[in-house]
Amino acid sequence: MASIHDNEPDSTVYETRVSYFMLLEEKQRALNKKALLHRLVYIAKLSPHLLDKRDLGTYYEELFKELQTKHQAEGVSGILLIYPGYAVHFIESSSDAIYSILRDIHRMVSEGNTLFTDPKILTMSHDAPTRLYQAWSYRILNITSGREEYEGKEGVDELVVEAVSSLLKLGMFILKSPKLNVSSAMDTLHETVPELLIPQDQLAFLVKRPELESPTSYLKLFDHPVDMALDNELVWPLSENIAVNLK
Numbered sequence: 001m002a003s004i005h006d007n008e009p010d011s012t013v014y015e016t017r018v019s020y021f022m023l024l025e026e027k028q029r030a031l032n033k034k035a036l037l038h039r040l041v042y043i044a045k046l047s048p049h050l051l052d053k054r055d056l057g058t059y060y061e062e063l064f065k066e067l068q069t070k071h072q073a074e075g076v077s078g079i080l081l082i083y084p085g086y087a088v089h090f091i092e093s094s095s096d097a098i099y100s101i102l103r104d105i106h107r108m109v110s111e112g113n114t115l116f117t118d119p120k121i122l123t124m125s126h127d128a129p130t131r132l133y134q135a136w137s138y139r140i141l142n143i144t145s146g147r148e149e150y151e152g153k154e155g156v157d158e159l160v161v162e163a164v165s166s167l168l169k170l171g172m173f174i175l176k177s178p179k180l181n182v183s184s185a186m187d188t189l190h191e192t193v194p195e196l197l198i199p200q201d202q203l204a205f206l207v208k209r210p211e212l213e214s215p216t217s218y219l220k221l222f223d224h225p226v227d228m229a230l231d232n233e234l235v236w237p238l239s240e241n242i243a244v245n246l247k
């Protein structure tokens with residue numbers, strides 16, 4: 001009589017299959033990373049009630065300390081550039097921290113905060129290979145508008161790519177700076193690398209564009225399940241492959 005174990009695969013013949021998820025986990029362990037690294041870049045218009053721009057930087061310093069205690073994973077790194085009338089924020093962290101930041105922005109806008117208005121997401125990228133900014137910091141830039149009209153000059157997509165590329169290049173510039181001179185280099189960005197700073201007029205144009213998602217609309221898509229009706233569900237009679245046999 002045949003045993004129930006006769007048809008089981010021989011462990012000496014069949015090797016253990018390695019999934020893509022297992023490879024990603026091994027990659028994270030090799031890089032000494034606790035979680036996948038994600039990047040968020042958003043812009044906003046400063047509130048007219050924001051009398052001291054340092055309050056915006058202080059707010060995020062406290063928020064990131066709070067997130068670090070809640071999410072024992074990747075810390076937050078990046079840079080917050082505060083212009084006379086606008087701000088651009090480049091953030092690197094875990095997915096939990098990123099979405100906590102988006103929810104905090106949604107809460108502030110809903111409550112009518114006095115820090116900024118009209119936030120728009122430029123990009124959200126996942127599984128970044130490594131950190132571009134080794135720490136988080138903010139800088140206040142006293143840059144005047146160049147009075148350059150972007151309406152009709154370039155498309156929104158081109159301007160978004162240009163803005164994000166500038167931030168990536170800025171991160172590479174800071175990363176290559178000697179550690180002892182990083183602070184002084186960041187304090188003189190408008191003098192040393194003005195070409196890597198996004199023009200304020202460009203930020204003003206992008207903030208008004210309806211094509212860009214706000215954190216509120218992005219979270220609405222993220223939190224709600226996708227409910228799609230397929231074409232073959234809208235016809236009658238049902239096709240044979242999904243018809244129910246009632247006999």
